[in-house]
Amino acid sequence: MFTKYSKKIETLFLEPSLEPKNTEQNVNIILSPSFYWVKKIFLPLKRARDVKKLLPSIFEEILPEGNYSYAVYKKEEYFLAFAYEDREILEFLAKRGISVAHVANICFAQTFFSEADLPLRISKERTLVMxxxxxxxxxxxxxISAKEFSLDDRNFPKQTITLEKFNHIVDKKNIYQIGSLLIFITFLLGIELFMVQQNRDEILSAKESIFSKYNLKPTMMQNESMAKKYSALHEQQMKFRTKIGTIINLQLKPNEKIDSISYKDRSIHVLFQSVKESDFKHIAAALEAKNIEYKVDFKDSMAILEVQL
Structure with a gap:
């Protein structure tokens, strides 16, 4: 956790892999990419607040299960959209002994560092790049030629976020959904209790009308089918994230590099440059240590790796 000290405030770069630094000073926080998801999106909208309403749907297919907050900033002809978990950041600050009361501002590394700053080596193992x-x-x-990490005297960016302390208990979207569901159930029971002695057929007709109006599934089997579908999607996304994480963190030799990573037909395809069959042993060992099954072909000085999800 790197810091820059001034008479009034410190700036901390928050990253789980770095050694902790306890402080009782007021601090500005720069969040490492480890704490958020970011997307570069092009939409025919002018205002960031209009784009923010769409972010839960835009991020839905890539985020693991959790309660997320969202931020979006206009950048030239596109938008930079962010998703993050307040709970994860708050818990990490608490482990580091940093009181939320001492946090003045929080921003993303994306908005703090410019392309001219990068690549920037934050530790022996990790480097920030654009x-x-x-x-x-x-x-x-x-x-290898990355700049050494330092926090200069620049002003903290205006694009900051505020952490919601209770966002992890029940997010706003769920509050509205639960409230609507309770109102609906109360309304439905009220109708049934009032009309049950008068006409059973009218009650069933009203019930079917309400189910149609609120677009509810008529049977438990259909609702269970939807739950299984989303559970399978979540499991697939977690496998994808785990395997991609293993691949990009491979300890390659100085002359070896990953030329490209692609995803097709439920398979991750990775092209390694300067990796011959005789040089592949350390990569194979790292994959096998994570129980990752793979296929590999060699062509000239290239290794073509395929990992099934």
Whole structure:
């Protein structure tokens, strides 16, 4: 956890892999990419607040299960959209002995560092780089000529976020959904209690009308089918994230590098440059240590790796 000290405030770079630094000073926090998800999106909208309403749907297919907050900033002709878990950041600050009361501002590494700052080595193992306008963290062995980390005297960016302390208990979307469901159930029971002695057929007709109006599934079997579908999607996304994480954190030799990573037909395809069959043993050992099944072909000085999800 790197810091910059001034008479009034410190700036901390918050990253789980770095050694902790306890402080009782007021601090500004720069969040490492480890704490958030970011997307570069193009939409025919002018205002960031209009885009923010769409972010839960935009991030839905890539986020693991959790309660997320969202932020979005206009950047030239596109938007930078962020998703993060307040609970994860708050718990990490608590472990580091940093009181939320002492946190003045929080921003993303994406908004603090410019392309001119990068690549920037934050530790022996990790380096910040810019890829297609997105700040990401890669193994330091990929960027031998990276600059040494320092926090200069620049002003803290205006694009900051505020952590919600109770966001992790029940998020706002769920509150509205639960409230609507309770109102609906109360309304339905009220109708049934009032009309049950008068006409059973009218009660069933009203019930079917309400189910149709609120777009509810008519049977428990259908609702269970939806739950299984989303559970399978979550499991697939977690496997994908775990295997991608293992691949990008491989300890490659200085002359070896990953040329490309692609996803097709439920398989991750990775092209290694300067990796012959005789050089592949350390990569194979790392994959097998994580129980990752794979296929590999060799062509000239390239290794073509395929990992099934």
């Amino acid at each position: 890829q297609d306008g997105i700040v990401v963290m890669v193994p330091s062995s990929w960027q």
